[in-house]
Amino acid sequence: MRPDRHRAVLAVLVTLALLGWAAPTASAGGPTSVLLVNVTDGRTASAHVSQPRYDQVWRAFDQGLGPVVTEGTPSAEANAEVRATWLIHDVTPWRLDSVYRVGSDLWVLTQTDESGTGTLWDAPERWHHLTGTDATALDDLLGGLGIVGAATSAGSAGPVATSPRVVSPVPASDEGLLADWRLALVAALVGVGLGLLAGRIGAARARRDLDGRLDPLPQ
16 A cells, blocks of 8 residues: 555554544533432432433423522431432432422422532522412322322322423534534544645655656766
């Protein structure tokens, strides 16, 4: 294989490597999953950021809890019914939402550790009080996930008769998609530039070789 072809192949390989590097870099980082556990009977449910129901759960706990409440919160002896643990890279917990049932009302205790240092239990506590339709909406969502309400069989979870709250899924972040395209474009341009450079180097070398062969013989 001629040297200029070697360089062209190298340029293509570099481009592919850059494209492979660009995609994970744009998508990695940040919350990726949530695990919900009914601590009273062990039923569980989970959602990944790629699934529509992750957006439903996120919006319910992040936007549907209302203002922070500082008075009349449940006593320290109260036991949580459901805990939602939010994970970064599916590994590191960064947020915890504990749901307490008091009569027909729901109380949610939120703790966050966005630094990822693992001190979630020591994070400040923020209480939210859900009543009426707000409490019913969260109950419907948890019931649709099969972690509250009647279980279908011993030790198993299944959806209850009530329908989950319908929430329009949040589309993928425009910034993340834009970053994907930018990185892919940069990688493609780098590859094209390398290919052109390799072609010019090969052409220059070919001309030098030809000039050398055409030099007149010494007298």
